[in-house]
C-alpha cells in the first residue's frame with residue numbers, strides 16, 4: 001500500500017520512513033503533472049520550507065523535479081512561514097506553491113502542503129487529482145523528471161528569493177499601522193523554534209511595537225522537546241512573562257507560522273474560539289456590506305450570535321482551512337477554525353498566524369482594552385459559550401465503534417439534552433435545543449478521535465460531556 005496520502009492539510013510522514021527524497025520527488029512530479037494539465041507551467045512556482053530537519057534539502061529536491069518538468073522555481077533562501085509563501089503567489093502571479101512542512105507534528109515528521117494558484121490550501125478535488133498521478137508514478141506508468149539542482153541554478157530555472165519584505169508590506173496593508181504605532185504597545189513572543197523566526201519580530205518593529213522578550217527564537221529541529229503547537233499547555237512560560245513584563249499581549253505561532261496563540265496581559269490564554277469571536281465582531285463593526293463569514297463545524301457558535309446581530313450569514317464548513325479558504329474566495333469577509341486558523345478576504349484565503357497577531361494588536365490599540373475585557377463585553381451582549389475539545393486515542397476497532405454510534409444516532413435525547421439537529425458534514429454533530437452541541441470526528445492529521453463540546457456554562461458543559469461519553473462507552477476524562 002502506498003504511504004503517500006493527503007490528510008486534512010497536505011501529505012505528512014516520518015522522515016526517512018515515509019517522508020523520503022524518493023517520495024518527495026513522486027509527490028512533486030504529481031504536482032507538476034497537475035500544473036501542466038491546468039496549462040500553468042508557463043508561470044513560476046514558489047517553494048518554501050520551515051525549520052524542520054533537512055527542510056532545505058527536501059525543498060531542493062522539490063526544485064529539481066519542478067525544474068525537470070520545465071517549471072521555473074523561486075526557492076526561498078531561508079525557512080519562511082507558510083502564509084508568506086502563499087502571499088508570494090498573489091504578489092508575483094505564480095502558478096502555486098509547495099511548502100515543505102509538517103506544521104505542528106512531532107519533530108520526526110515532515111510533509112508537503114500544495115497551495116494552488118488561488119493562494120489557499122488545495123481542495124480535496126485537487127489533492128485527489130494529484131493522488132491519481134502519484135499512483136501512476138508508483139505503478140511505473142509515469143516518470144519522474146529531474147534537473148540536478150546545480151544545473152537548474154546555473155540555467156536560471158531555479159532562483160532564490162526571500163518573501164519577507166514583500167509579505168511584510170502585504171500584512172501592513174491589511175491592518176491600520178498608524179493606529180498600532182500610535183498605541184505604543186509592548187508584546188512578548190513565543191516563536192516555538194518555528195518558521196516565524198525573523199519574520200514576526202521584524203514586522204512588529206516596523207510597526208513600532210516593542211518586543212520585550214522573545215521565547216524559542218532560535219532554529220531547533222527538535223523544537224526543544226515539545227510540539228510546535230501554540231496551545232495553552234505549551235504557552236505557560238509566555239503567559240507568565242506576558243504578565244510579569246506588563247506586556248499588552250503575548251503572541252505565539254506554530255511550526256510553520258500559519259496558526260496563532262494569544263495571551264491576555266493578565267497571563268490568561270485567549271482560546272482560538274475567543275480570538276475568532278473578537279476578530280469577527282471587530283471586522284463586522286468596522287466593515288459595512290459584509291454578506292457572510294465562515295467557520296468550521298467544530299468552531300464556536302458565538303460567531304453565529306455575533307454575525308446574526310450584525311445581519312450577516314454564517315457558512316459552516318468541514319474542519320480544515322481548505323474549506324474556509326474556499327469560502328473566503330467565495331465572498332466570506334473572515335473565516336476561521338477552532339484549531340487556530342484565521343484569515344480575512346482582504347489578505348489571503350490561507351490561514352496566517354502573523355496576521356492574527358497584528359489584528360489583535362490593532363484591536364487592543366483601537367479599543368484601549370485587553371482581549372479578556374473585550375470578551376466579557378461580547379458575552380454580556382450575546383451570552384456566554386464555553387467549549388472544550390477532548391482528543392481520544394482509540395484502537396481502530398474502538399474508533400469505528402464510536403463513529404458508528406454517532407452515525408446511527410437517532411435518539412431524540414442525549415441524557416437531558418433534546419436533539420435539535422444532526423449535522424454530518426464532517427463526523428457527526430448533534431445540536432441541542434439548549435444551544436449546546438457536540439461533534440465527534442476522526443482527526444485527519446493525528447491517530448485520534450476528537451470530541452468537541454459547547455454549552456452555555458461550565459455546569460452544562462460538564463453534564464453534557466458526561467452524558468455523551470457514557471453514550472459512546474468512553475470513560476475518558478477531559479483533557
Ligand SMILES: O=P(O)(O)OC[C@H]1O[C@H](O)[C@H](O)[C@@H](O)[C@@H]1O
Pocket residue numbers: 008009103319320321322337339341442443444445446450
Ligand atoms: O482535526 P484535524 O483533522 O487533525 O485537523 C486539525 C487542523 O490540522 C491542520 O492544522 C489544518 O491545517 C487545519 O485546517 C486543521 O484544523
